[in-house]
Amino acid sequence: MVKIAILGAGVMGSALTVPLATNNHEINLWGTELDTDIIEEIRKTGFHPRLNLRIPKNVETFSVDQLDLALKDRQIVVLGISSEAVKIIAKRLAPHLRKDVIIVTVAKGLETEPTGKILTMPEVIESEISKEFRGKIPIVAIGGPSIAKEVAQEIPTAVTFASKNIKAAELCQKIFSTPKYRVEITTDVKSVELCAALKNVYAIAVGICDGLKKRNNLETMNNTKALVFTYAVKEMSKIIQTLGGKTETVMGLAGIGDLDVTCKGGRNAFFGEILGSGMTSTQALDEMKKRKQTVEGYPTTQKAYELGRILQKEDKLNIENDLPLLKELYAVLYEDKPADKAIKSFLKKLQPPKGS
Numbered sequence: 001m002v003k004i005a006i007l008g009a010g011v012m013g014s015a016l017t018v019p020l021a022t023n024n025h026e027i028n029l030w031g032t033e034l035d036t037d038i039i040e041e042i043r044k045t046g047f048h049p050r051l052n053l054r055i056p057k058n059v060e061t062f063s064v065d066q067l068d069l070a071l072k073d074r075q076i077v078v079l080g081i082s083s084e085a086v087k088i089i090a091k092r093l094a095p096h097l098r099k100d101v102i103i104v105t106v107a108k109g110l111e112t113e114p115t116g117k118i119l120t121m122p123e124v125i126e127s128e129i130s131k132e133f134r135g136k137i138p139i140v141a142i143g144g145p146s147i148a149k150e151v152a153q154e155i156p157t158a159v160t161f162a163s164k165n166i167k168a169a170e171l172c173q174k175i176f177s178t179p180k181y182r183v184e185i186t187t188d189v190k191s192v193e194l195c196a197a198l199k200n201v202y203a204i205a206v207g208i209c210d211g212l213k214k215r216n217n218l219e220t221m222n223n224t225k226a227l228v229f230t231y232a233v234k235e236m237s238k239i240i241q242t243l244g245g246k247t248e249t250v251m252g253l254a255g256i257g258d259l260d261v262t263c264k265g266g267r268n269a270f271f272g273e274i275l276g277s278g279m280t281s282t283q284a285l286d287e288m289k290k291r292k293q294t295v296e297g298y299p300t301t302q303k304a305y306e307l308g309r310i311l312q313k314e315d316k317l318n319i320e321n322d323l324p325l326l327k328e329l330y331a332v333l334y335e336d337k338p339a340d341k342a343i344k345s346f347l348k349k350l351q352p353p354k355g356s
Contacts, residue, residue, distance in 0.1 A: 019154075207263070305326060
């Protein structure tokens with residue numbers, strides 16, 4: 001039995017209690033300020049209101065003012081929070097860390113430093129760890145196709161655990177793996193984290209096709225969706241290769257797998273759909289706020305574009321030629337270019353095959 005703390009009682013943090021409880025681990029579930037109602041509901045009824053599922057019996061809940069209790073004697077700390085909250089929660093976590101703790105993160109996104117440097121989520125966490133433990137506390141990132149409700153319902157799922165510390169990844173693989181929740185491991189952290197962030201960006205582009213289909217009263221628009229999906233994979237691979245990552249990671253669970261499941265539903269794809277229906281990015285964001293939903297792909301698109309500009313300045317790639325889909329998506333989100341015009345511009349940029 002391993003003692004585990006999960007920080008964040010949202011859908012993914014809470015969903016992970018299921019495979020961990022299946023393996024009979026001792027789990028503390030701590031809620032942030034945004035999770036107060038969830039923690040209260042679990043304490044009253046045993047059910048998670050957003051997952052509509054009973055939380056396992058071997059899970060103890062902790063409110064926002066009980067972080068020290070939630071972390072007491074824990075061997076594994078899971079950050080089950082969104083990318084926007086990682087820096088804040090990592091800063092709170094730092095004083096409680098010991099050298100024999102492993103941090104696991106589910107957050108998917110990128111962070112920009114004041115210097116302009118783009119950081120992945122493990123790098124953000126590392127920056128908040130005290131110098132005493134920096135580089136000594138392993139960080140394991142979870143990537144791959146993993147819809148929280150399906151994890152909670154024990155629908156067969158396979159994910160990738162990435163860490164520079166392969167022993168930590170192997171240990172977490174044993175701790176989390178069940179017959180229904182399978183875990184692959186890799187040391188290619190950069191690729192897994194970039195895939196995790198970029199798939200949210202490109203899911204917006206694929207979602208735009210669904211909006212255009214409805215707007216134009218078309219029965220299907222699968223050819224266009226397949227085209228956009230293919231170029232999404234190409235551009236993710238181009239960025240990751242340029243930064244020294246592995247193409248095989250993009251072609252696996254962390255890349256194509258996560259992109260595919262994200263395009264089939266969720267907030268980013270829906271955000272793209274309402275953009276395709278004719279809304280501006282401001283109108284679409286207002287609509288998402290009404291639904292109390294954040295869109296991680298929106299700020300990540302700006303960070304990905306900035307990353308592309310940095311690589312272009314270093315003569316490592318050309319945005320116009322290498323990242324035409326990202327360029328057009330950026331124009332839709334940040335320059336108010338209509339989505340239908342962006343798709344037309346993207347099509348014009350496609351190069352015919354050599355020899356044609």
